[in-house]
Amino acid sequence: MPIIEENTKTTVLHRPTTFKPPRTWRTWLFGNPLSTADAPHQTINKKVGLAVFASDALSSTAYATQEILVILAAAGTAAFGYAFPIALAIVGLLVIVTLSYEQTIHAYPGGGGAYIVSRDNLGELPAQIAGAALLTDYILTVAVSVSSGVAQIVSAFPGLLSYRAYLAVALVAFVMLINLRGIKESGSAFAIPSYFFLTMMVLTVGTALVRYLGGTLGMVVNPPPLEMLHETQAIGLFLILHAFSSGTTALTGVEAISNGTTSFREPRSRNAGITLLWMSAILGTLFLAITFFSGKIGAIPSETETVISQFARTVHGGQGVLYLLTIAATTIILIMATNTSFAGAPSLSALLAIDGFVPRQLAFRGSRLVYSNGIVALAFIASVLILVFNASVTGLIPLYAIGVFLSFTLSQAGMARRWYKIGRLQPDQEVRERGSLLHFDRRWAMKMVINSFGALCTAIVMLVFCITKFRDGAWLVLILIPILVVMFARIHHHYQDLAQRLSLERYGAAPRTDRRHRVILPVSSVHRGTLNALSYARTLSNDITAVHVSIDPDAVDKVKRKWEIWGGGVRLQIIDSPYRLLIEPMMDYIATIAAQRQPNEIITVVVPQFVPRHGWQNLLHTQTAWFLRQAFLSQPGIVITDVPYQLDRDETTL
Template sequence: MKIEEEPGLRVVKRMAEYQPPRSWRTWLIGRPLQTADAPHQTIGKAIGLAVFASDALSSTAYATQEILMILAVAGTAAFGYVFPISIAIVALLAIVTLSYEQTIHAYPGGGGAYIVARDNLGELPAQTAGAALLTDYILTVAVSVSSGVAQIASAYPVLYPYRVSLAVGMIFLIMLINLRGVRESGVTFAIPTYFFLLTMVITVGTGFFKHFTGTLGTVVNPPELAIEPIVGAVTPFIILHAFSSGTAALTGVEAISNGITAFKEPRSRNAGITLIWMAMILGSLFLSISFLAGQVVAVPSEVETVISQLARTIHSSRGVLYQATISATTIILIMAANTAFADFPRLSALIAADGFLPRQLTYRGSRLVYSRGIVALAVLASLLIILFQASVTRLIPLYAIGVFTSFTLSQAGMARRWWKIGKLQPGEEVAEPGSVLRGDRNWQIKMLVNGFGAFCTTLVTFIFAYTKFTDGAWIVLILTPTLVILFFSIHRHYQRLARSLSLEDYGEPPRIPRHRVILPISGVHRGTLSALRYARALSDDVTAVHVSIDPVEAEKIRKKWLIWGDGIRLVILDSPYRLLAEPLLKYIEEIANQRQPNEIITIVVPQFVPKRWYHNLLHTQTALWLRLALLFTPGIVITDVPYQVD
């Protein structure tokens, strides 16, 4: 045992010798890790791409389909717009990626939009960014898993009625994997991520080869259109609506900036490189799928996905390569939820550390991950899937508006950060909670980049809100302010609590002039005498109280007390209405009203503890209900004295 004692102080520091024993949790999520193991749980660029980019990469599996779904309103002739719209979305991706690359180097401690907004725009924008991102992470899990289940149902239609149960089961499987820790979950998810990239490169490469050689056909026996054409021509509103649906491809771009601390040193450099890799792969795949979907005349359908139509047309059958593509797409869509499981707990811990969410979310579990945040995300996403019956089309309108709100606040915050840097004197440094401001010769160019990024994402946010409002975006537009109000309510509670507990101007605590002890008893037995001994150790002013509903029983107790009560007074309260709690509480209230200033009243409750836990159901649990009844009464302490019964 190692003990360190500070000279002149009565403070002793020692290392706890307790080691968690092996249990079913060890088998399920692994052995507990020490805090000192944290640096060894970081990940490199290759694993980081699998952990933080799976959400963005997986969106290529449904982004094109969502664009086609909106264009279908104007008829199949409108499908020719899918590729130009995809080009516009990739251009937006380049702007957002460049902006976030600057954020990664400016804020190496992570936190993304939340930290940037907090340091540069204030608490309200910060909490708005936090609420928007947390909502979007929940939707990420719901959309990704639902889309993965849709791929399975496309290949095996018999499973379609069981899609909700499958989706919920998969969410809890991902939750268990993430509870094992960042490093283990990263290695687990790296295999399906790179398998997806391999199969998509083969599929897209084969598709382009057949296209340029003139051997690429069209979809055989295409499914029925999900939406019947109701508009005769393509209108600007339909184009904007399709564009806003396709921007789902950008969700997950911010994930790396939120999780920089998960990377090995140099963290910012590794995270920045991973972000560039992700953007290049995402843009290339998205454009390729959108182009080839137009060439094979794929149609949007709830029965068969665009990826399924594309794969069976390119590979000319539902053979091995088709099955591999569908399997890889399904797995990556489900695994994409891992990005949210990596970032939601980190972001909620940051917000909780600032006092805007329950403090419990800041605690790391046995595997050095924020376990409570992981479990909370799994539960909330499962409820959403049950509510929307795992329908991607019904969930998509709720999706992306939150992440674009956070994009806007992040870029606006970064633009203001560069403006503040421009005001610094040569050699001057200013420390902020999330970063250190230092002079930069290129601050004007960087401010322009982030300012333009903020303008673009603001425009997209308004387009999304306008075009998707009646489809369900109104829910997010109401939910986000509601969450912000909730965050500030929690913050005010913590502030009031801190003021109440503060020792500022408190002085020396007043002495306790008198200590009264009240001992409620239901009978005279070994447990009662054990509690009586403890009560007498606290004070000489002890009063036993028995509530009588049976005169015969009360007389037996009186006689026993004369023998075993050791001279302590006993008050018997007759209860003509056969009530137990109310007469006792009334008596305690009378005593409390007569007490002197700073006088303490302690209620010592005898409690015998049966050998088996379920035997407690056979007893009245007086200590429990008495504690609940008196919890908010000032100046009263409630103490249980357990007596273990063999």
């Protein structure tokens, strides 16, 4: 029974719906629809969270070492000895970033990461920049990770090289479908492959350590030829910084957990923080180990065989079962790295949509309580990038990481600002901000120093990346991010302007209810749908004019004869159209009538429309009603009303 709330002016009815979505092919593909009340049950624990949010960061161990070596190759193989010291510096930066984001997780348990931190502490423009940088990073994560995963497959099966872009797009579509089933289900589906990768990498690195200590590790057998992808140059500061900036791709994905804190079970902050520490420890250990042993075996960076492939076949003594399992595990984790983006980007897009910086549709939760529109949009844009760059990791990497370190810098600068504000509070004082609650912390100064130092380090890395990678394609990202910020501003302005125009503040009295209708009924021919529309028009007004645009004299005579029989005395206006135009003469006539209307008069255009039994049958008709509707919607002071007439199997026009 409906629940009724009454006051002196209005009756409000509440009625629970009994409708449940039917089982369709979508149910089979995406799973049964979930109600809003199921949202708390769709959260994940730390083990599943590691699979969902850490796959991006962990997968970077598969290509970060190779990207360092690709740059150092410009100075010859002798420069490869600098790879491990560079990796140590990158891990040191990882520690700083991890400590900063661990603080962010506890300060902002509602998620949002760099965007929310920047919005609350630095202002609207820095927040838009952070949002643009993060979205760019998430899109490139999908493109780079899947392309790198396909590169592992091509290393084992070189015959697939010419099909790598199409294979990558197919894999993006597969991950998209899994994520459309919901974060809990996608996390459970990807947990086993994630831990399979960790098991194989621990086994491979452990075996390499045992063989290295025993002196039996050896060198790569038949390494690929050294590819000079960059101009030959001597070992110098610029080359070292260039290699360092390429290797910092290992840090991509560290921010993902802070963006998706709300996906964790309660206590959210604690579970998310522990997962972040697990992830960083595993990432740093694997990255250092792979870089160290790649130097010891003489691995060569190549597009035809990855460094991981050379490392695995050297450690496992050829392309046997363990090698294939390692390559399979690496390929899977690289593809799964996209899952981090599919978990983080839609949530970020929803926050941006709620604040009015991107289309509102991106804040819509689908049947499985995930942001379906954001997931589909991410997959589409990433697929376009993959096709444009032919799934080349080396081609995509220069576009990567600028957005990451820009968001790192803004996030840590925002956190430093937050600690500064906290330091100005009294011990018993609390201040509520949009994204968090500020209360005094006696260690605010130390935390501010940590975040300030982290912001300085990541800002330096970002500048190094921009300079060293500028000619390789980084200039494109430096243009893209400002374009996105301008787009955000334009969308935000539109929503603000729309809200102002629709606002009821200072609106005055409600619209008058004593207005009269003048009805115009477009008539292309006289049939049951026309009479159905005429019947509806009579309920609105007695002032009805049927209008027929004449493009065929024979058809005019037929319309006149039928209207005399079926029109019920309603006047018929014939408009001659010597140039066989239909819409324009009708619009001109209505504009003339509109110019003459009285202040309390509404012009209503009642458009007849017959609906075929099957949707595809619409293609067989001219869709005059649709064109009229689209044309009239742009005319002020005119109401457009469709009157559909559903055709049965045996019914035909008169």
